[in-house]
Amino acid sequence: MTVHRGWYLLAFRSELADEITPLAIGPRRLIALREDERLRVLDASCPHRGAHLGYGGRREGDCVVCPFHGKRIGLGDSSKHWSVAEHQVLEWGDAVFVRLSDDPAGDRGFEQSLKGWKTDYPLVAAVSLPVDVPSEYVVENAFDPDHFKAVHGVPGNQGMATRIGEHGELVIEGQFLMQASPWQDARRLEEIRWEAVRTGRVRWDFKPRFHAQAFSPNVVVTEFGPESERQVIVTGSVPSAGGGCTARVAIGVREHQRAALPALLGGSEKALAEDKVVWEHLDHAMTPRYDARDAPVLAFRRFCADFSGGTDA
Known part of the structure; x- marks a missing residue:
């Protein structure tokens, strides 16, 4: 199955109550991390043996500790031996959007348009x-x-x-x-x-x-x-x-x-x-x-x- 590279309304903030929340876009496994008011979205499969970091993984500094073998997995840091990719996140009121690629062609003007709406029209989950x-x-x-x-x-x-x-x-x-x-x-x-x-x-x-x-x-x-x-x-x-x-x-x-x-x-x-x-x-x-x-x-x-x-x- 193929997952396209465009934007998704991935979740509402109320659905991300835990420090680490498992998510998915089709078969693409993801995790959302809460850092105070900031949200980050990353791939969820441990690069060592494929364990899901959203089920039993725990945050430790700038890493997530894998629940399978205890390896420290870096968060979007390709300089680390073990690391998972991070994806662009935009927040607008209660809504959390994610894009699975940094290819500028996949944005279609959404980031710029969101800035124009965000202040005057704060989003509420319906x-x-x-x-x-x-x-x-x-x-x-x-x-x-x-x-x-x-x-x-x-x-x-x-x-x-x-x-x-x-x-x-x-x-x-x-x-x-x-x-x-x-x-x-x-x-x-x-x-x-x-x-x-x-x-x-x-x-x-x-x-x-x-x-x-x-x-x-x-x-x-x-x-x-x-x-x-x-x-x-x-x-x-x-x-x-x-x-x-x-x-x-x-x-x-x-x-x-x-x-x-x-x-x-x-x-x-x-x-x-x-x-x-x-x-x-x-x-x-x-x-x-x-x-x-x-x-x-x-x-x-x-x-x-x-x-x-x-x-x-």
């Missing part, structure tokens, strides 16, 4: 859910305009065109068509619904911006809503060794929107559960018959193909 579907399907959802109505009940959308961004990321942008902002008070929303029933006319007075950027087959960042109500939704997936993946969603809002955060977190959990039902009952043996509405999905699949020359696990 949901982490095992799903029995190839991991790329999770991020592909952002590039599947028709599923928003069929699966999630969004009235409609327009635009939703894709393009390649400045750094090689894949971008899709357009508008959702809605009667009113979901952030209005419940009484006003009910009045708008009754007006549509009474007049027989639906007015799309609220057209929030939808702007999503995929930085790898496994990480997409979506900006949603008008400037005054904008939220940032980060969706990621990590493939499991036995097939399937873990899907994660995190939400970022500015300080004046903090009161809306619980509803947004709940909405993300609900939406991912709706997607899970569809994903886990797909027929992967059939040959898809794409039409013109699937152009963004096909653009995403071409984007994924750029990452196929990954690193052997």
